[in-house]
Amino acid sequence: MDLTKHCQLCDHQKVDFKTGTYCGLTNRKPEFHIKCVNAKFDSKLENEISNINIDYEGILKIKWRSYINFIAFSILGTLLILAGCYIGLFLFKNWNYGHKYDRYLGSASVVLIFGSILFVFPIATKYLSHYINNFKLTKAKKQNLDKVLGLYNIKYNINISFPKKSSDDDYIEVDLKIKK
Template identity: 40%
Template sequence: MDLTLHCKLCDHKIIDFKIGTLCGLTNRKPDFQNKCGVIKIQDNFKEQIETINIEHDAILKTKTDTYGHLIMYALLAFALVLAAFLLGKFILDKGFISTIPLIIVTLGFSVLGVALAPLNAYNSNLKRAKRNKETLDKIGNMYGYKYNIDITHLKDSLGNKSYATDLKIRKSNNSL
């Protein structure tokens, strides 16, 4: 595991752009095996919990919109391909050859690409958010911290999103 992930949660951290992350107590780079003996987890830990969990929850809230978008545009793509097939069959029955059905089929497949793009973005964002949350939980458990967070999604009259959190952190005696 990257040692600077522990430092990211610690209140003693010092970030130097030339050297990297340093410990504020020892003025050296992190040098420990599994867990830090001088870590102070308070404000940065709370901030990281709120940030990572809000990001995770916000991504989960877009699931319905993402799948609705996929279904709507997939149906549109199917309708375009079907219309192109029927138009091509009609034109061919009249004795003509036309490239218009090929253009409509191409348009239908491009709409299918538009349907899949938000799904790919949702899946990659969800994987990243889950990985960040699991890393945070793993480090928190390593130092004996458990938390419960309730996130309330708020919207003002202009549609701007904000979040209210109720965070409860408890320290247990069993750390890994």
């Protein structure tokens, strides 16, 4: 485990762009085995627990919306490709060289197929890949947090209430109880 994960929760942590994370007591990079005897978890701990858990619960809230968007746009893209193929097959069977509407239908067929491939399917995968990437990242942060706190026998209970409307993102209620 990266020793700086302990420091991110400790009040003694100092950060310098040149040296990175170091201990404010020793003025050196963290050098301990398993856990730090000088760790002080007070002011930063509650904020870190809240932020990491808010991010994690927020990602879990968009799970089904991401899957539904993926499925809906995939179905739409497939239907557009099928419509383009159907128009193309219709034109192949009934092509009239002198008729200008056949050229328009041919163009529409190509636009439907390639438009779906180039625009609709990427939109479908964008929502799902965004969810998967953020879920992996926030899950790893939460697991690291819980692992570090477990080493120091710190437990917490947290209840998070998100606002009903998405415009009220600034007001997320957090009820956090830390047991040291």
